[in-house]
Amino acid sequence: MSDSVPLTTDQPGQVASATPPVPGRSRRLSDRGLAVAFISPALLLLLAMSVFPLLWALYLSFTDYSATRGGPANFIGFGNYTAILTSAQVHTRALTTLIYVVGAVGLQTVLGFGIAYLISRRTHGRGVLTTLFLVPMMLSPVVVGLFWRFMLDAQFGVVNSMLGSLGVGQVEWLTRQRTALISLIVVDTWQWTPFIMLIALAGLTAVPKYLYEAASIDRASEWFRFRTITLPLVWPLLLIAVLFRAIEAFRLFDLVYILTNGGPGVSTETLSFHIYKVAFLGFNTGTASAYGILMVLVVIVLTQLYLRYLNKLKEG
Amino acid sequence: MRFPKRTGRTSGPGRKVRLATAAMLLVATSVTACGDGQDDGEKASAPKAPATIPELSKDPLTLSFIWFEWPPAKALEAFANAEYKKERPNATIKVNTVPNANWHDAMFTQFAAHKTDFDIAILDSQHIGEAVTNGNILDITDFVKKNIDVTAYNPYLLAAYGQYPQAETGKRDENASLYGLPLLGDTWTMIYRKDLIGDKPPQTWDQMISAAEKCQADNPGVSGLAFHQANGSDAAAVTYNTVNGVYGGNLWDSKTRKIEGVLNDAAGQEAMDVLVNKMKPLTAKGSGNWFIDEVNAAVAQGKACIAFNWIAASGGLLDPKQSTLGTTREQILDKLGFATLPSQKTNLVPLGGMGMHVSAYSSKANQAEALNFMEWFERADIQKKWAAAGGVPSRTDAIQSPEFLNAGPFNKVYADSVPRMRDMWNVPEYARLVNIENTNVNAALNGAKKPKDALDDIAKEQQGVLDSGNRKGGGGL
Missing domain, CATH: 3.40.190.10 (Periplasmic binding protein-like II)
Known part of the structure; x- marks a missing residue:
């Protein structure tokens, strides 16, 4: 351990001398070098786990490579991309995914914001309520899928049992075309509404109180205050939450796998679920890579458009 | 305190060196991750096991x-x-x-x-x-x-x-x-309720359907049939293939690798019609995603007159702890009978x-x-x-x-x-063939497709898979 270096001199008025370099530290290792040294492990990990797979998938997407069949990866240009973009099967899955994303994220936004608004108006028990509402979000989607699968079972599920006691007949939640997709939306909403709620609550808490006080002095109605103060100030934050949720919902796989397995038929097969089948049933690695790259591109383009809108909103 | 002079973005050789290092790292990562590239160029074939068993290890x-x-x-x-x-x-x-x-x-x-x-x-x-x-x-x-x-x-x-x-x-x-x-x-066994339909099992598929129909009508809360319908694994596909076989259909012509026109011929259509229009209405509501465990549960809880399941998975049915049919194995066996599948035009059973x-x-x-x-x-x-x-x-x-x-x-x-x-097809494309059949039969069973359309789609899509050898791009879609 080195001795401490005095910062003052015995003579008043004299400026303390600059600290000499720490003994033993290499003269070549500048602060920048040190920064690089510290960042390198994380950078290497990122290269190995994210950048390389992405580039490798990009390369494979232009080939007919199959992970199990072996053989050379023959370059086929945009063959995989053309096939995917013109495939009726892909169009069907894209439509299913779109309905799911719009339905689930829309419902979560309305409910999440509503709950956050109600909680923000409470003065007592806000913390406990928030924590309770967050519980579903903390569970694994597989666990959520499994217990909802039991709850929605047409024969012995608790949902049908409750409906039965109200005089409603048995509903085939997971095995009919329309109800299966609705069930997926409901389960996803149950799990992820707290996420929107949390962000909306943060936004609501950050609204300056004096704005409401000024509005009260002007005798503004509750609706007027909500429309002109609350919503405009929370809106940008809420849109970010919607963006995160939309990206998550766009690549939904786990709930589909557990709850419906894509059925009945392929009516709840999302794009991610379809990629999984392309990748692992026939091990068509090239096609699956192109499919994945296209999904990433769609997310990037939509996110960019969305962020531009968000920036305009902020500037406005 | 003196701070080192900030140089901004490094220029010249230093930057080039770092860029080159990063590129080398990426290449090294790629090479490591790709493993032994030599395998890829070789035509795959199964290696041979020795004719005699080599000397065995004495270590744990x-x-x-x-x-x-x-x-x-x-x-x-x-x-x-x-x-x-x-x-x-x-x-x-x-x-x-x-x-x-x-x-x-x-x-x-x-x-x-x-x-x-x-x-x-x-x-x-x-x-x-x-x-x-x-x-x-x-x-x-x-x-x-x-x-x-x-x-x-x-x-x-x-x-x-x-x-x-x-x-x-x-x-x-x-x-x-x-x-x-x-x-x-x-193989599949037919599991039937002796106390509800009698000791003698139905001998033909038509008799089986009639017996299930009558049993369901006579016993409210008990469904006539329980069988595999799920769209995971090979559940729904095996069910259709079984009925297809019994009604004299074929899955394909293995010599010419033809599926279209073979699977969806008159016998195939009849089998699909029997499955969707005669058998499905006798199953429990919401059973469209049932597989081995769900069918066993329905039998064990006394909710099915006749069920079909794999023999190897049927042992639990005789366990009084898992059944409501009796408190001893003998009591359960008084109510449950096991028989070979009924025949119709042929007597085929699934392997x-x-x-x-x-x-x-x-x-x-x-x-x-x-x-x-x-x-x-x-x-x-x-x-x-x-x-x-x-x-x-x-x-x-x-x-x-x-x-x-x-x-x-x-x-x-x-x-x-x-x-x-x-058996079904034992070809490298099996996983895709069975997925096509499973999803389409499941769709037909759950009202998402008309039976004829489902069968025609299976035949067309499966034929597409078998014929897609020379396709450039989009394999697997």
């Missing part, structure tokens, strides 16, 4: 299997550790299991990595084509010739669990190569079960142990012990033995069904 060794989670997996591990250890005390048997829906993926993703954590893959008979074509399992033809008494088996059983290219139904091509040996034989296949990526010591285990397992005395332990053997002497026939009321069903078995 774990022989690992991979299977899906179901009672026979536990039975195999317990049986093998109890019996095989008597001969090979240094060997421990570990049967790793995955959920049924992940079974194919769990094996073939490891095959794809050319590194497996299992020594013996328990492949479905239809997986053999894919594994052989990719060179994932050992060719054991010479080993079988030298160590296994092939005459002790029904030829079709030996062919179904080991031969590739696929044998004609009911036969074995003695010139074809073998890649596996039978582990567990299986189930699996074989043992040695991973090409296992170590030499473990491959030797695996071969030794297989030789041991196929011995007459061991097959009888396996039968007594709850397994379904494949050797004819074991199938006919009292140990097997007395071990369970459904075992005679298996013995009687062996000459009636028919």
